[in-house]
Amino acid sequence: MAAVTSSILNIVPIDLEYCGLKRDSLKGEVAVVTGSASNVGLGYARAIAWAGAKVVVADFNAEAGAEAARVINEENGADTAIFVKCDVTLESDVKNLSAQAFAKFGKVDLLINNAMNMRLNGKILESPVSDLEQSYAISARGVAMAIKEFVPAMVERGHGVVTYSATQFHYMPPMVGGTIYTAGKAAATSLVMSLANEVKGTGVYVFCLTPAGVGRFDPSRMPPPPPAKEGEPPRKAPDFAMFGMPGFNGMIPPESGGAAMVYSILNAERIHGSGIIMSDAFLAMDYPFPNKDTAPKLDPNARRLTDMDLTMAFCTMGPGFVGFNN
Numbered sequence: 470m471a472a473v474t475s476s477i478l479n480i481v482p483i484d485l486e487y488c489g490l491k492r493d494s495l496k497g498e499v500a501v502v503t504g505s506a507s508n509v510g511l512g513y514a515r516a517i518a519w520a521g522a523k524v525v526v527a528d529f530n531a532e533a534g535a536e537a538a539r540v541i542n543e544e545n546g547a548d549t550a551i552f553v554k555c556d557v558t559l560e561s562d563v564k565n566l567s568a569q570a571f572a573k574f575g576k577v578d579l580l581i582n583n584a585m586n587m588r589l590n591g592k593i594l595e596s597p598v599s600d601l602e603q604s605y606a607i608s609a610r611g612v613a614m615a616i617k618e619f620v621p622a623m624v625e626r627g628h629g630v631v632t633y634s635a636t637q638f639h640y641m642p643p644m645v646g647g648t649i650y651t652a653g654k655a656a657a658t659s660l661v662m663s664l665a666n667e668v669k670g671t672g673v674y675v676f677c678l679t680p681a682g683v684g685r686f687d688p689s690r691m692p693p694p695p696p697a698k699e700g701e702p703p704r705k706a707p708d709f710a711m712f713g714m715p716g717f718n719g720m721i722p723p724e725s726g727g728a729a730m731v732y733s734i735l736n737a738e739r740i741h742g743s744g745i746i747m748s749d750a751f752l753a754m755d756y757p758f759p760n761k762d763t764a765p766k767l768d769p770n771a772r773r774l775t776d777m778d779l780t781m782a783f784c785t786m787g788p789g790f791v792g793f794n795n
């Protein structure tokens with residue numbers, strides 16, 4: 470089949486078989502993916518559909534969202550995906566999202582909370598309070614409304630997965646900046662991790678999957694390499710496909726991020742109540758990308774954090790107290 474292309478979405482063909490995933494592994498499931506008109510969310514939506522699920526693309530970007538649903542239907546067959554325009558900060562939009570999803574597919578099994586505005590990343594001292602309100606509105610309040618809309622039916626049926634695109638920075642380390650962004654992310658992470666306790670034992674599994682450096686950089690927009698000096702061999706443009714995944718540029722392609730999401734959904738029972746960073750998912754699934762030699766190693770002696778460890782970790786984020794004499 471010819472590769473599906475798009476003039477407005479930055480995509481490459483998606484095929485997750487070579488990393489051990491199966492085309493029908495999510496057959497019969499229905500997913501709602503917020504913020505799935507671009508980058509991480511788009512990769513999640515396409516990968517989940519590739520694995521056989523129906524997908525509701527939810528985003529407030531109507532043009533890209535409709536195009537995402539078109540791409541997914543062309544890749545997987547008509548009626549695989551619908552687009553619902555949804556601003557997750559608006560209760561009426563979230564209710565409409567739920568109504569449209571149930572009208573089309575009759576149920577929702579997988580709730581992928583992913584929408585966020587990454588530009589809300591100012592410093593607290595330099596940002597208006599309205600920025601913080603907006604960060605909480607998308608991240609925390611939007612996630613809470615989606616949970617309240619979709620999770621009760623999952624609990625009733627004893628089946629479901631809820632996940633959140635968390636960040637590794639729940640407090641802002643000095644080198645990163647962006648307090649407004651992380652405050653919103655931390656609030657949503659707290660909600661989702663607490664939900665895991667609320668639904669323990671119901672058959673609904675909850676975890677956070679943290680993308681880290683997911684995106685596709687367009688090499689055609691790079692300035693050409695400087696001309697070689699006299700006597701030097703001609704300079705070559707860098708080979709961006711060097712890790713066997715088209716589009717690789719030192720970031721994780723969204724299609725690969727989608728593979729990590731499908732893997733995590735399939736293992737949701739084991740991950741329940743935890744956070745997983747994408748590179749750990751790659752290592753666990755023996756995925757050939759990113760380069761295993763450079764990926765952070767999983768500690769074979771690592772133990773799972775208890776609920777109390779996790780609570781304390783949130784209490785003491787940051788370098789921590791080391792005594793008055795140090």
Ligand SMILES: NC(=O)c1ccc[n+]([C@@H]2O[C@H](COP(=O)([O-])OP(=O)(O)OC[C@H]3O[C@@H](n4cnc5c(N)ncnc54)[C@H](O)[C@@H]3O)[C@@H](O)[C@H]2O)c1
Nearest residue numbers: 504507508509528529556557583584585634680681682683
């Ligand atoms: N890209 C990364 O490496 C990375 C790292 C850590 C966490 N994350 C998290 O992953 C998620 C996706 O990141 P991304 O890089 O794809 O961001 P992105 O900005 O490329 O995409 C975000 C999507 O969310 C949509 N959106 C924004 N506000 C919305 C709203 N109010 N209602 C509905 N849709 C809305 C946007 O239209 C867009 O399609 C975010 O939650 C982000 O915080 C990403």
